[in-house]
Structures are given as C-alpha cells and as structure tokens.
Amino acid sequence: MTDNSTRLYGIIGKNIKSKRKGKKLGQEELAKSISLSRSSLSNIEIGKHQPSISTIYEIAIALECAITDLLPSIKVYEEATLKIDEKYKDIFNSLPENISRKNRNIIKEILRKDD
Known part of the structure; x- marks a missing residue:
C-alpha cells in the first residue's frame, strides 16, 4: 500500500472513531x-485495516x-499527502480556493521535497 493510501485510511479511521465517540458508542456496539x-473495527x-x-x-x-462525514475533504487529503518541505506548507495551504487543480499540482511540484 502506498504512503498516500495509508494516510487516507488513517484519516478515515480517525473520522469513524470521532463520530462513534460523538454518538457515545463503544467499539463493540458499533x-x-x-x-x-471489535478488533476489525479497532x-x-x-488505519491498520x-x-x-x-x-x-x-x-x-x-x-x-x-x-462524506467519514471521508476527508480534498483539502485535508492534499495536506496529509503533501511531500513538500514543512517551511512551504503554509504557502501551499494559503493558495486561493479557486486556483485550478492543474496549477495547484504545478506549484506542488515546484515546492516538492528532494527525497
């Protein structure tokens, strides 16, 4: 599984846990x-499963x-999967909402970390 998939399922898991706790349900009950x-839900x-x-x-x-309450928004997903230097994340996250996906990806490539 890719790092991005791992991050995606981690976010989904956290959202499930948050909603479950908000409903005051235990893992066993849900x-x-x-x-x-219960172990599968855990x-x-x-994010292990x-x-x-x-x-x-x-x-x-x-x-x-x-x-959609359990899935991350596109912005949250992009932020979680950014592979750019920490010092540039604020710049990337402050881009206007109406900027095209193509331009966001170009900017992301420019700011990408050297792995």
Missing part, C-alpha cells in the same frame, strides 16, 4: 451493528451520518 468484530479506526467502500457505507448508516 462493530456488532455492522457484523464486524484496526479500521487506527483498509475497509471496503461498502463497509464504510455500513458504518456511516450505523452512525447515522453521511459517508
């Missing part, structure tokens, strides 16, 4: 409601929220 083991919440889209939907239904 897991049972969607036919998962692994999803810490990559749930299918149907599992994410089932979790959203059980938590009575939109699936």
Whole structure:
C-alpha cells in the first residue's frame, strides 16, 4: 500500500472513531451493528485495516451520518499527502480556493521535497 493510501485510511479511521465517540458508542456496539468484530473495527479506526467502500457505507448508516462525514475533504487529503518541505506548507495551504487543480499540482511540484 502506498504512503498516500495509508494516510487516507488513517484519516478515515480517525473520522469513524470521532463520530462513534460523538454518538457515545463503544467499539463493540458499533462493530456488532455492522457484523464486524471489535478488533476489525479497532484496526479500521487506527488505519491498520483498509475497509471496503461498502463497509464504510455500513458504518456511516450505523452512525447515522453521511459517508462524506467519514471521508476527508480534498483539502485535508492534499495536506496529509503533501511531500513538500514543512517551511512551504503554509504557502501551499494559503493558495486561493479557486486556483485550478492543474496549477495547484504545478506549484506542488515546484515546492516538492528532494527525497
């Protein structure tokens, strides 16, 4: 799995955990409601397990929220997957919202870290 996938599923897991706790549900209770083991749900919440889209939907239904509440926004995902020097992240994150994706990617390439 790529670093970006790992980060994506980590964000999804954190969002699931946050929604679950907001509903005052334990892992066991949520897991049972969607036919998962508690340990599987725990692994999803810490980003160790990559749930299918149907599992994410089932979790959203059980938590009575939109699936988009569990997925990161594009901005959050981009920020989590930036491979640019820390000193440039504020510059990148302050770009106007209406800047095109193509231009954002060009700027990202310019600011990219040397690996």
